[in-house]
Amino acid sequence: MPILDETHPLFLFAMDQRSSLLEHTYDEDSGEPADEAEAERVRAGKQLVYRGVLTALAAGAAREHTGVLVDERYGADVARLAKEAGLQLAMPVERSGREWFELEYGDDWVAHVDAFDPDWVKVLVRDNPAFDADHREQQAAALADVAATLHDAGRPFLVELLVPGTDEQQSAVDDYDRDLRPDLVVQVLEFLQDHGVEADVWKLEGLDRREDAERVVATARRGGRDTVQCIVLGRDAPEEQLDAWLRTAAPVDGFVGFAIGRSNWEEPLEDVVREHLDTEAAEQLIAANYRHFVDTWLEARGDVEHGVDAGAV
Numbered sequence: 001m002p003i004l005d006e007t008h009p010l011f012l013f014a015m016d017q018r019s020s021l022l023e024h025t026y027d028e029d030s031g032e033p034a035d036e037a038e039a040e041r042v043r044a045g046k047q048l049v050y051r052g053v054l055t056a057l058a059a060g061a062a063r064e065h066t067g068v069l070v071d072e073r074y075g076a077d078v079a080r081l082a083k084e085a086g087l088q089l090a091m092p093v094e095r096s097g098r099e100w101f102e103l104e105y106g107d108d109w110v111a112h113v114d115a116f117d118p119d120w121v122k123v124l125v126r127d128n129p130a131f132d133a134d135h136r137e138q139q140a141a142a143l144a145d146v147a148a149t150l151h152d153a154g155r156p157f158l159v160e161l162l163v164p165g166t167d168e169q170q171s172a173v174d175d176y177d178r179d180l181r182p183d184l185v186v187q188v189l190e191f192l193q194d195h196g197v198e199a200d201v202w203k204l205e206g207l208d209r210r211e212d213a214e215r216v217v218a219t220a221r222r223g224g225r226d227t228v229q230c231i232v233l234g235r236d237a238p239e240e241q242l243d244a245w246l247r248t249a250a251p252v253d254g255f256v257g258f259a260i261g262r263s264n265w266e267e268p269l270e271d272v273v274r275e276h277l278d279t280e281a282a283e284q285l286i287a288a289n290y291r292h293f294v295d296t297w298l299e300a301r302g303d304v305e306h307g308v309d310a311g312a313v
Contacts, residue, residue, distance in 0.1 A: 001156045001200065002088055002119050004229055004256055007304055011061075011294050012090060014069040014234065014261030015049050015078070016122070019097030025270050031097045041273075042074045048272065048279055049265045050078045052286025054085075061291060063087065069122060069259055071096075072112060073104075079116050090120035090158055090259075093146065101125050101139045103146075110149060120201065121150050122158040127188045130166045136191070144196030151198065159199040160233060160259070163188055181205065182212035189219045202230045203259050206237070206245025210252060217254030234260035239289075243296050250300035258297060264289040 004010055019031030026033070026042060033039040050068065057063055067088035070078045073096075082089050093109050095102040101123060103109045113121055125143060127136060143159070150157045163184045165176040173179040185204065192199075202220050207213045220228045232249045234242055242263055249255040268285040271277035298304050 004201070006253055006256055006301070008256070009065050009297065009301070009304060010067050010088060010231060010257035011065050011290075011297070012067040012069045012088075012231065012257065012259035013053050013264060013290055014259045015046055015075060015265065016069050016071040016090075016092045017096070017261060018071055018073055021045075021074075025266070025273055039074065043077065045269055045273065046070065046075045046078050048282060049269060049286060050075075050081060051279075052265060052268070052283045053082075053087075053290065055283045055287035056290045057085075059287060059291065061287075061294060065257070065294075067119070069120075069261070072116065076116075079118070083117070088120070089116070089118040090122050091116055091118040092122045092124065094123045094125075099126065100135055101142055103142075109146075110153075113150075113155065118155075120156050120158040121146075122160060122203070124160045124162070125192075126162045126164060127192070128163050128166065128169075128184060129187050129191070130169065137195070140192055140195035140197055143192065144198075147196065147198045156200040157198070158201045158203060159192075159197065160203040161185070161188065161192075162205065162235075177205070178208045182207055182209070182216065185216055186219045189216070190222075193223070193225075198225070200228060202228065203233045204230055205235055206232050206242065207248055208244070210248055213249050213252040213255060217252060221254065228254075229256045230254055231256060232258040232260075234258070234263045236262040236266065239263065239292070242293065246293060246296045247300040250297045251302070258293065260290070260293050264293070 022028040022031045033042060063086060067090055068082040069090040071092055079089055079091060093104055095104045105112050147157050163181055169180055170176050217230055220230055232245055246258060265286045268282035272279055272282045
């Protein structure tokens with residue numbers, strides 16, 4: 001497992017979107033490519049986004065703290081290039097676009113992980129105490145099996161947890177993200193842990209208040225789970241909102257970085273796909289967005305050197 005702590009942060013550049021990418025950027029309502037030519041355009045788009053990562057590295061982003069989260073389906077070439085470049089590689093094993101967790105490659109998923117040998121194996125899970133109890137139990141059992149298999153193989157497990165509010169929950173408070181979601185995240189973490197879902201890293205939605213971030217870390221580390229870490233996910237939030245979430249989390253021990261995707265690359269990629277923006281200009285924009293979020297984190301943390309040689313941006 002790579003070294004990961006407050007002074008060795010991980011800034012994951014996420015580009016593992018699949019069905020949502022097809023829907024929002026390539027206008028395919030089904031979430032699937034119309035044909036192989038379309039699939040190839042999606043692969044080319046991921047390669048463009050990855051060149052934005054390389055542009056950020058060339059401009060001073062620290063290689064040792066930079067990671068790439070990318071899928072096999074459209075990003076296999078990117079995964080191999082990231083590995084060759086010495087970047088930390090995270091790859092998803094969940095099937096995209098499903099309401100409940102489902103493995104992308106069914107019973108063959110381990111072979112796919114072994115073929116790429118990522119530093120982090122990631123799953124996306126949506127949960128909420130108000131969701132159907134039977135489905136929650138089934139999902140937790142499936143995730144626990146994945147966790148056990150990975151840990152038996154010595155592979156770190158990264159769980160991306162989304163806690164979307166029900167209509168009733170949303171209407172019960174003025175601000176769901178601020179007023180209710182933190183409590184629900186704590187409840188879901190406890191539920192998953194109690195059902196055998198042992199994550200090495202929890203990738204979590206941003207929090208507005210430091211005390212909530214501290215409470216979430218304490219829950220992630222309860223019961224002797226002292227080495228478990230947390231990172232902030234982007235959720236396609238506007239820059240101002242995402243900056244606020246990063247500034248809240250960065251000073252809290254136990255939060256050790258972020259995984260940001262669409263906020264880095266969605267607009268530049270869409271401009272290339274739809275408006276034929278120059279690809280080099282898009283790569284520069286992607287790099288600048290990523291560097292901005294890294295700077296925001298480092299400035300808020302305060303005890304990680306900013307010099308290029310010291311591993312900062």
